[in-house]
Amino acid sequence: xxxxxxxxxxxxxxxxxxxxxxxxxxxxxxxxxxLLLTIVSLAKDFxxxxxxxxxxxxxxxxxxxxxxxxxxxxxxxPSAADPNNGPFATLDSSFGVDGFSVFFTMLFAAxxxxxxxxxxxxxxxxxxxxxxxxxxxxxxxxxxxxxASANDLIVMFLGLEILSIAVYVMAAMHSRxxxxxxxxxxxxxxxxxxxxxxxxxxxxxxxxxxxxNLVEIREFLSNVILLNDALLLAGFALLLVxxxxxxxxxxxxxxxxxxxxxxxxxxxxxxxxxVKAAAFAGMLRVFWLTFGSYRTDWQPVIYxxxxxxxxxxxxxxxxxxxxxxxxAYSSISHAGYLLVGVQAATNEGxxxxxxxxxxxxxxxxxxFTVITLATGPGDAKTSLTxxxxxxxxxxxxxxxxTVFLLGQAGxxxxxxxxxxxxxxxxxxxxxxxxxxxxxxxxAVVAAFLYLRIMMxxxxxxxxxxxxxxxxxxxxxxxxxxxxAVVLVVTxxxxxxxxxxxxxxxxxxxxxxxxxAIG
Amino acid sequence: xxxxxxxxxxxxxxxxxxxxVLGAFGVMVRRNPLVMFMCVELMLNAVNISFVAFGDSxxxxxxxxxxxxxxxxxxxxxxxxxxxxxxIMRRRPKITADxxxxxxx
Numbered sequence: 001x002x003x004x005x006x007x008x009x010x011x012x013x014x015x016x017x018x019x020x021x022x023x024x025x026x027x028x029x030x031x032x033x034x035l036l037l038t039i040v041s042l043a044k045d046f047x048x049x050x051x052x053x054x055x056x057x058x059x060x061x062x063x064x065x066x067x068x069x070x071x072x073x074x075x076x077x078p079s080a081a082d083p084n085n086g087p088f089a090t091l092d093s094s095f096g097v098d099g100f101s102v103f104f105t106m107l108f109a110a111x112x113x114x115x116x117x118x119x120x121x122x123x124x125x126x127x128x129x130x131x132x133x134x135x136x137x138x139x140x141x142x143x144x145x146x147x148a149s150a151n152d153l154i155v156m157f158l159g160l161e162i163l164s165i166a167v168y169v170m171a172a173m174h175s176r177x178x179x180x181x182x183x184x185x186x187x188x189x190x191x192x193x194x195x196x197x198x199x200x201x202x203x204x205x206x207x208x209x210x211x212x213n214l215v216e217i218r219e220f221l222s223n224v225i226l227l228n229d230a231l232l233l234a235g236f237a238l239l240l241v242x243x244x245x246x247x248x249x250x251x252x253x254x255x256x257x258x259x260x261x262x263x264x265x266x267x268x269x270x271x272x273x274x275v276k277a278a279a280f281a282g283m284l285r286v287f288w289l290t291f292g293s294y295r296t297d298w299q300p301v302i303y304x305x306x307x308x309x310x311x312x313x314x315x316x317x318x319x320x321x322x323x324x325x326x327x328a329y330s331s332i333s334h335a336g337y338l339l340v341g342v343q344a345a346t347n348e349g350x351x352x353x354x355x356x357x358x359x360x361x362x363x364x365x366x367x368f369t370v371i372t373l374a375t376g377p378g379d380a381k382t383s384l385t386x387x388x389x390x391x392x393x394x395x396x397x398x399x400x401x402t403v404f405l406l407g408q409a410g411x412x413x414x415x416x417x418x419x420x421x422x423x424x425x426x427x428x429x430x431x432x433x434x435x436x437x438x439x440x441x442x443a444v445v446a447a448f449l450y451l452r453i454m455m456x457x458x459x460x461x462x463x464x465x466x467x468x469x470x471x472x473x474x475x476x477x478x479x480x481x482x483x484a485v486v487l488v489v490t491x492x493x494x495x496x497x498x499x500x501x502x503x504x505x506x507x508x509x510x511x512x513x514x515x516a517i518g
Numbered sequence: 519x520x521x522x523x524x525x526x527x528x529x530x531x532x533x534x535x536x537x538x539v540l541g542a543f544g545v546m547v548r549r550n551p552l553v554m555f556m557c558v559e560l561m562l563n564a565v566n567i568s569f570v571a572f573g574d575s576x577x578x579x580x581x582x583x584x585x586x587x588x589x590x591x592x593x594x595x596x597x598x599x600x601x602x603x604x605x606i607m608r609r610r611p612k613i614t615a616d617x618x619x620x621x622x623x
Contacts (some may be wrong), residue, residue, distance in 0.1 A: 154584050161591045165598050172602045181606045188599055189554055193545050195595075196561035199588060200538055203565050207531075207572035212580060 016092035023090065023097075025066045025105045026145045029112070032059035033138035033459035040131040053482070056134040057113050064109035071102045075510045078170035085513045093215060094152035094256035100354075104148035104281050105357055109142040110301035111274045114365050114489065117482035119266040122372055126174060126264070133173060137270060143280035151210040153202040156282055160198065161508035162244070162354045163278050164191050167271060171263040177378060183262025190245065190255045198242025204235035214290045222293045227279035229294075235337070236298050239286060240305075247335045250308040257320075264377055268324065269368035272331045273361035280338055280357060288345055295345045302343040303435055310336035310442035317449040323371060324382045326449060327364075330408055333446050334360055340439050341423040344430035347512050352422035359415035359497060366490030369483050370401040383452070388460035398457050398478055400487045405450040407494045410443050414498035422505065537564035551606075555599045562592045570579035 020027075036055055040047055074097055076085040087098030118134055143162025168191060172184020184514060206212050208231040209220045244252040260268050288296055313333025319359035320326045334356075341353035374379045374390055374397055391398025407416035420443060427436040479487070497504050537560055544557030566585045576585015 006622075042539065154587055158587060158591065161594070165594055168598050168602065172605065175605055178606075178609065181602065184602050185551065185606060188602055189545065189551075192555075192558040192595055192599065193542065194563070196538075196541070196558055196565065196590075198534065199565045200568070202584075203534075203568040206581065206584075207568065207576075210576050210578065212584065299587075 014143035014161055017090065019088065019090035019097070022088065023095070025063045025070065025102075025109070026142055026149070028066055029059060029063045029109070029138055029145065030142035032056075032062070032117075033135045033142065036131055036138070037135045044416070046107040049124075050120075052131040053116050056138060059138060060116060062105050063112070067102050067105045070097065071099070071106070074102055075099045089151050089215070090303050093147075093213060094155050095149050096151040096214075097149060098514050099511035100281070100285070101149035103507065104277060105145050107277055107361060108144045108148075108274055111270065111277075111361055111365065112138060112141045113272045114362075114486050115266055115273075116366070116367050118269065118372060118486050120482045121480040122264065122266045124380045125377055128174065133170065136166040136170050140164075140170070140270070144274050144281070147278045148281035150282070150285065151214050152287070153205065153217075155200060155380065156286065157195075157199055159278070159308035160242075160282065161195060163275060164246070164276070166196065167177075167191075167267070167275060170267045170270070171259060173267065174379075175265050179379075180264060181257045186255055187259045187263070194242050194245030194252070196303065197238050197245075198380070201235045201238030201240075201242055204231050204234075204238060208232035208235055211245055214285065218228065218290045218292070221291065232294070233297060236294070237285075237301070238293060240283075240301060241297065243279055243283040243286075244305065246336070247276055247283070248332050249305045249335050249339060250312040250332065251425055253309070253312070253332050256332055257325045257328040260331070261322075261324045261382070263324055265324070265368050265372040265375065267374075268327075269365045272327075272364040272368070276331070276335065276338075277361060280342070280353060283342060284350055284353065287325050288342065288350055292345070297494035299343055299345055302339055303432065306336050306343055306435060307438050308336075309333065309339060310438055314442040314445040314449070317446065318452075321384050323375075323384060323387060323453065324379075326384075326453065327367060327371070330446065330449060331364065333442060334364075334408070335422060336442065337423050337439060340427045340432075340435055342424045343432060343435060344423075346426065346430050347509070349423070349426040349430060350512050351505065352419075352426045352510040353503050354420040354511055355422055355501070358504060359407070359419040359494070362490045362493040363404045363414075363416060366400060366487060366494065367404040369486045369490070370397045370404070373397055373479060373483055374401075384456050385460075386436050387453075388456045390457040392458075394479075396487070400491055401457060402454055403491050405454055407498070409447045409450040412498070413495070415494050415496075415501065415504075417498060418501040418505070527571050527575040530567055534567040534571065536559075537567070538553045540564075551599075551603045554605075555596060558599075559592060559596065561586055564594075 018370045036052065040052065073085055074087045076082065078085045087096065114135060116134060123133060140163050143159050143166065146159030146162060147156055150159055168184055168188040171187050172181050174180035192422070202212065205217065208226070209217045211217055211220065241252065248256040263271070291298060310333055313329050313336055317326055317329030317333065320329060338353050338356055341349045341356060343349070371382070374387050374394070381387070390401065403414070407414035410416045410420040424436045424439050427439065541557045541560035541564060544560065545554050548554055548557060566588055567586045569581045569588070573579065
């Protein structure tokens, strides 16, 4: 009945070729995580406390460094001297190594390094023991790499689950805070629901096209005219719902504010940067690259999602009083801008999404670093009145937060300005003028939100204006070294690429994907 | 042939769709966290039926192979979900999803 049963028996089970060089960054990151877990389980009493964060930072750096030769190889064109240059696929064509996947590998490596530095101080302050946080974060990031590289829908599902399952645990990590466990629980239930919907989308797409491999699906869709494409369109819709949950697009955003408020703040930084980036990587790979010939069917849906996400994210944020919830809605509105770039469905649109994700990852990790430090033990003081006067009591944090908020608002001379400018111009180039106008209006509304936080930290909080108290506050709470490094890097990134965005956008253009056939 | 009825692929797909919707409905209306997990399992296994039915109708082994991946993922998901529930229940026995509502938007 099945083809495989009809073949004559052979001595060895055929195994696909593995291009180990293409998998190297992924192997370093995931292998490093497993190794750390093993070392610490075996020799817990002999491991000093500084070992795990330093180890995680080194693994993150090694992952990024291992990606550099790969980047040079896949973005080059094949020549007589180097016929192996250019994108390629491995593992029976289920894992693509192209500029796109290597770009995201480097981004995840950077996120792992930054969040590890931040988490070190946080975990000490909250007295949470053990290496689990670092192990889970590295595993989660390797799931993100799998998602960005997946050339097969089942592999993408596995990547999505590796990414998400680790983050569920990280959200519930703070076992003494009921808010953290509630956040973990909510994220888990809704995440599992969305994964199941995503999987059903894979099943229907498989049923309609006869394959789960993205290259084969693309070939099939561009060569065959389906008389009845209802099954395929249902598959599109369910896949889009699955991605919509992960990127927090309206109307699938309801978990975002609760989870962002309840989860430990460094975890929120990781969620907002890495999880969103991985979900958009998957979305671009599946929709733009694979379902490109059906773009007239899915573009209008993403158009609608983008408008709803922009408006809800910007307007609902205004009435919030909790800083973490405000940033949650801000992250929803950023998802709207990213959808604007996805909707364009052009090379340029995709490149702008990559630029936006990189710029946003650094800004949001920086913002949550400041929030981690400013809200104090137990993440207790997160309301707007609690951080009032931050710029006067802790000027370093106040200035850094101002830079990140200006960046997220899209003020010129920050990387956020170019991020917004590029996606909106990509939408206009793709003749989506209405969407471009809505995006610009939403930017104005969202600016009000960021101004409100800035007003609170610079102008409010007169009760601490007493000079002696102010001096004590300034002297009493130093910025820990790990967080200081994160702040320097993220502020630097936001300002440098705000003044000089060319290298980054050129890199994003080089990364625009090509589905490798191997 | 059962009772003069030929069972075709579309019957399996309809069964799968019904189980999936039932599971999704269960996640949304049931308040007991354990029952919610069971409903998620129901959804994943409903999808497995679709995979097998499509694979069989197209004479393609990949539909059945996919089921193994889904089973592994479902197992991992339940492990994590139960761990989170146990962590919460240790502090507050007899909890339902309505009680876990410190966070509100």
